[in-house]
Amino acid sequence: MSLSERPMKLLEEEFKRYNKDEALHTNIVAAVLMAETIRTSFGPFGLDKMILDPVGDIIISNDGSTIVKNFDVRHPVARILDNLVRSQDKEVGDGSKTAVILVGELLKQAFKLLSEKINPNDIIDGYEIALRWTNEILNEIAIEIDINDGKILKDIAKTALTSKIHGKNEDYISDLIIDAIHHVREIKDGKDHINTKNIYILAKKGGNIPDSKLIKGMVIDKEVISESMPKRIENAKIAMIEPSLEHKKVHKFDPKIYINNSNQMKSFLRKDKEVIENFIKKMKETGVNVALFRRDISERSQRLLANANIMAARFVHREQFYPAQKAVGAKLITKLDDYSPKDLGHAELVEERKIGKKKIIFIEGCKNPKAVCLFLRAGIKNVGYELERRVIDAISVVRNAIKDKKVLPGGAATEIETAKRIRLKSSSVAGKKQLAIEAFADSLEIIPKTLIETAGLDQLDYLTELRASHNQETDEDIYFGLNFENKQPMNMAKLGIMDSFKAKYHAINAASEVARLILRIDDIIDQADESAYAPPPKPREDYDDED
Ligand SMILES: Nc1ncnc2c1ncn2[C@@H]1O[C@H](COP(=O)(O)OP(=O)(O)OP(=O)(O)O)[C@@H](O)[C@H]1O
Ligand SMILES: [Mg+2]
Incomplete structure (x- = not known):
């Protein structure tokens, strides 16, 4: 009897098992579906999601990590995306929807290449090259900032708050945030040190957002x-x-x-x-x-x-x-x-x-005071919750900017410029990997596409215009992004629409890592019974809704 004829039982029969193509397909579909769900809440015109948690509480949120963490989805890819947003949240505090949307698009583009019989390894290699280039490009186009310039720091906070709190409130709340950071900022060994735990945030129902205040105590x-x-x-x-x-x-x-x-x-x-x-x-x-x-x-x-x-x-x-x-x-x-x-x-x-x-x-x-309190007010409990989450994001991006001493232009200027430069470089790589590199560039453009779509504008027209604005051969064309005020691409640095360098860098790198991880899986062995998929217990929110 030859080795291959020997009867062998590796797995119990009751375990579900997916073959190579099924495994890839099911994982990609799950990631794409989750990314699609997130897309409608992205950017300044993104809408909120209403989530009913297992105990019947209602969460209304636009925050990527809150939405993904509360997805009650059985698929293992949902767990992977959950980990992705948690790490994005913990490490850099913003950009969680960017990361999830990018995973979805990288896998969607990969799926097209797989259907053209391109080997997953070539796609993975191409994506790795494109990511390396992306990291170089992000450093090239980053805008150095004067961290003592209060206006720039306020712009950064405002971009992170945009759409999340309505009306002129974001102006007022950004001022409070910058003031709070100013109090807790310390220079240690010549380096800026900001411990965000020294800004205690307490949101209370009652009053309105403009009744919020910074307590120097x-x-x-x-x-x-x-x-x-x-x-x-x-x-x-x-x-x-x-x-x-x-x-x-x-x-x-x-x-x-x-x-x-x-x-x-x-x-x-x-x-x-x-x-x-x-x-x-x-x-x-x-x-x-x-x-x-x-x-x-x-x-x-x-x-x-x-x-x-x-x-x-x-x-x-x-x-x-x-x-x-x-x-x-x-x-x-x-x-x-x-x-x-x-x-x-x-x-x-x-x-x-x-x-x-x-x-x-x-x-x-x-x-x-070396620690302060942001005392936030909102008419209803859910608005208070959301305000608190957004303020936490905004504090993180300002902290990142002070530490990095640089930011990236927002409104998708960064993604358009990076995609353009990757495409220009891709001809230097021969074979199928080149297709994967181009697919990576196309994936980055899901960011402008989504921003345009959620604003209800014509995707093709506006994307073409935006791409063209990056080919004007001027010094500032790399900063051109989506300006929704007059619907013309404009210099984002001048408009003050700026994203955290660290958050974008982390989002693209983590998304690319997750996409490559999923592309490498060729077998799913499902040994879990239903109970293993029960959502993990949620930590109690530190928000008082007593009244
Ligand atoms: N006024 C604006 N005009 C154009 N684009 C904007 C504006 N404000 C924000 N953006 C863009 O919106 C995107 C961020 O949107 P959003 O905050 O919803 O997603 P995220 O940061 O990925 O997720 P989360 O904040 O939930 O972690 C960035 O690409 C940013 O440049
Ligand atoms: Mg954000």
């Missing part, structure tokens, strides 16, 4: 712990306290303490009470009038604090607590018996206010 989404404590304090001296103010728990985390008998325990508790009393006494003596606690405060401690006329809040959320510490300029108190007034922070005003049905503590007027 922080909001603490808790109420003052006791009715007998003050609710408004001017010239606040603030203590930020890590340990609990419950006796029994003061030394809970101290590994050096051993208790062997009940007497030891009693004396230990007595000592705990003393430590707490002394701590509150010292705070009072040194003028502390606000105390924020990460952990709990016992009822006895609450009474002592109230008697000392100190406003206090407990269980302050870590996302507010640590930025609050930076905002007020306090040092964290980690041991109650190691208190120093030098650790205190300051604010002009600390006040508990009622927002909707909830009470919130506002810390305002901090001098030179």
Whole structure:
């Protein structure tokens, strides 16, 4: 019996298996369908999607990663695209729809080549060459910026916000964002350092978008712990306290303490009470009038604090607590018996206010705060959610621009110029790979095509005009993109329509990687039962919709 005749069973029969052509076909169709769904929400005229999540909540969003993450699709390609948008979101904060749309188009173009009997390996090789060129071209056409030019940074924020919040609001919100970034920007070792976690965003239902504001301080989404404590304090001296103010728990985390008998325990508790009393006494003596606690405060401690006329809040959320510490300029108190007034922070005003049905503590007027809060308002909950998502994107693109010191022209100028240059270079590569390189260039043009389509304009006319605008042999023609105001291609740098270099670079590279990955798959072995496809549990949104 020859080797090939030997009976062999590699897989259990109940597993589904797709042959080579089926595997490629089904994967490509899935990616193209998902990209098509995303396309209608792309760009300044993109529409929103309404998604009903598994627990019946409604999400209305235009944000690529939010839409893809909430796709409840069984196909494994959906998981791959989900990972793609998550990485786009995490690494660069914008460009997630660009990435998904590009994957769809790269695979659509590849499918055409496959139908002409071109080998997937030639397509993969051609795409790899085209991507290498693209990366060079992106660096060539990038616009260097003066990162201290507030107008440019505002333009970048506005492009990321466009269409996502309506009317003139984007102007106002961009100003708030630039102001916020200005506060948290630090120069370390000669390099710009922006920790976006130091901009805490809190969106609350009620009011309108123009009621949003930048708080040079922080909001603490808790109420003052006791009715007998003050609710408004001017010239606040603030203590930020890590340990609990419950006796029994003061030394809970101290590994050096051993208790062997009940007497030891009693004396230990007595000592705990003393430590707490002394701590509150010292705070009072040194003028502390606000105390924020990460952990709990016992009822006895609450009474002592109230008697000392100190406003206090407990269980302050870590996302507010640590930025609050930076905002007020306090040092964290980690041991109650190691208190120093030098650790205190300051604010002009600390006040508990009622927002909707909830009470919130506002810390305002901090001098030179290293963390701030963007307090966003919107008439309805869903608008608040969406505003928050868009503001997060815009903060990321401004951070990217400051770090990169360069941007790319928006309105598809970058894609048109890159496609043009790739086509010019493609004749240097012989054989079938050349076709794949050209297909890559064609795929980039899905970006202008989609922008034109969503704006309801004639695709052929406008695309031809846009391509022609890049052949004028002038210095500025590389920046010509879609201008929807007068429907003529215009210099995007002059119009201030600019995209994050990092986001576009990442989107094109990640999309190309995913397309090549899918083209390499020639077998699907489906061992998963239905439960394996249940959507992963969603993290709770950090948005309060209490009222
Ligand atoms: N005013 C404008 N005129 C022309 N094009 C614009 C304008 N504003 C934005 N764009 C373009 O819209 C595209 C970005 O659209 P959008 O923000 O919907 O997608 P994305 O950034 O890929 O996805 P997401 O923001 O959901 O992560 C970019 O190509 C950008 O240049
Ligand atoms: Mg965007």
